[in-house]
Amino acid sequence: MKVTEHIQRANGKTQFSFEILPPLKGQNIRGIFDAIEPLMEFKPPFIDVTYHREEYEYKEAGNGLWEKRTVRKRPGTVGICSAIQNRFKVDAIPHILCGGFTKEDTENFLIDLDFLGIDNVVALRGDAVKNETYFKAEAKGNKYASELVTQITELNQGIYLDPELENTSKTDFCVGVAGYPEKHMEAPNFDTDLKYLKQKIENGAEYIVTQMFFDNSKFFEFVDKCRSIGIDVPIIPGLKPLATLNQLNLLPQRFKVDLPDDLVAEVLKAKDNAAIREIGIEWCAQQSKELIVAGIPIVHYYSMGKSDNIIQIIKKAI
Numbered sequence: 001m002k003v004t005e006h007i008q009r010a011n012g013k014t015q016f017s018f019e020i021l022p023p024l025k026g027q028n029i030r031g032i033f034d035a036i037e038p039l040m041e042f043k044p045p046f047i048d049v050t051y052h053r054e055e056y057e058y059k060e061a062g063n064g065l066w067e068k069r070t071v072r073k074r075p076g077t078v079g080i081c082s083a084i085q086n087r088f089k090v091d092a093i094p095h096i097l098c099g100g101f102t103k104e105d106t107e108n109f110l111i112d113l114d115f116l117g118i119d120n121v122v123a124l125r126g127d128a129v130k131n132e133t134y135f136k137a138e139a140k141g142n143k144y145a146s147e148l149v150t151q152i153t154e155l156n157q158g159i160y161l162d163p164e165l166e167n168t169s170k171t172d173f174c175v176g177v178a179g180y181p182e183k184h185m186e187a188p189n190f191d192t193d194l195k196y197l198k199q200k201i202e203n204g205a206e207y208i209v210t211q212m213f214f215d216n217s218k219f220f221e222f223v224d225k226c227r228s229i230g231i232d233v234p235i236i237p238g239l240k241p242l243a244t245l246n247q248l249n250l251l252p253q254r255f256k257v258d259l260p261d262d263l264v265a266e267v268l269k270a271k272d273n274a275a276i277r278e279i280g281i282e283w284c285a286q287q288s289k290e291l292i293v294a295g296i297p298i299v300h301y302y303s304m305g306k307s308d309n310i311i312q313i314i315k316k317a318i
């Protein structure tokens with residue numbers, strides 16, 4: 001079922017959804033199943049599975065020669081989505097990127113998803129890969145998420161790259177896109193970023209999932225700004241519980257998000273990571289509670305394959 005239908009059917013009751021990463025290459029899917037199993041008690045409307053681009057490395061092949069090898073550390077997004085849908089009878093939502101895909105690759109990817117009964121996708125640009133200073137699209141690929149949304153919308157209308165396929169069949173994907181309550185790191189300013197977010201909606205995206213934030217006022221201000229410029233689709237807040245001391249620097253560095261003073265002070269007083277995990281649970285539960293009271297239709301958790309803290313958070317929040 002489409003995310004938009006899940007929201008309509010819930011009739012104002014807040015639902016909880018989750019995002020997981022594919023296992024590292026070489027690991028099996030058991031860890032994913034074990035993480036999802038206990039989350040099913042909350043009857044999630046959907047589970048997102050992130051997509052990770054291929055990167056390359058050079059290895060010495062002897063005789064002064066170098067061999068180019070593909071390293072995809074977390075493969076299997078499509079297969080994992082299919083396995084989740086079959087096993088748990090819940091909608092699985094693959095993330096799909098501009099980066100690393102030509103438009104033809106994208107079309108083939110979407111056709112596969114359609115065959116597998118996937119109803120939703122989250123359309124993203126992706127980031128620069130190792131050794132790139134800024135994001136580079138494929139020569140025949142989409143440069144921005146807004147272009148990817150257009151391609152998906154066209155496929156939904158039966159418009160294929162290959163004219164021979166035109167009007168043979170239509171997909172019917174509901175498309176989600178990313179939004180940034182603290183602005184995307186590359187955007188010159190907030191208003192410009194919002195203008196491009198609006199473009200994604202005008203091109204056919206039907207809902208927004210936000211980057212993580214640790215201060216709900218940033219989310220509420222973001223929603224107000226979106227509404228003021230005519231973005232009227234559901235905006236799903238993404239929450240991540242803080243769990244380790246390293247994240248105090250890592251999250252702001254990698255995701256350009258602020259951590260509130262009170263949270264930082266509590267973490268710095270904690271004696272070890274176990275205590276920090278508890279602080280993260282409490283903080284995220286308070287955030288969740290406030291979002292539920294505000295009538296937010298879905299709260300989305302970046303569970304990163306760990307469910308124990310997420311379970312505690314939701315139980316404390318409801």
Ligand code: FAD
Nearest residue numbers: 050051095124125126127144145178184186187193196211
């Ligand atoms: P876009 O919407 O294309 O925006 C990228 C930047 O370009 C922004 O600064 C925007 O303001 C600007 N921009 C947009 N359109 C234009 C234009 N026409 N002209 C000039 N500038 C423009 N990454 C992964 O690799 N895999 C994942 O599974 C994944 N999942 C994610 C899920 C969520 C909810 C979020 C928030 C992020 C996720 N990411 C993922 C990270 C994401 O790929 C990066 O944040 C990326 O840098 C931007 O992606 P986007 O889709 O927001 O890009």
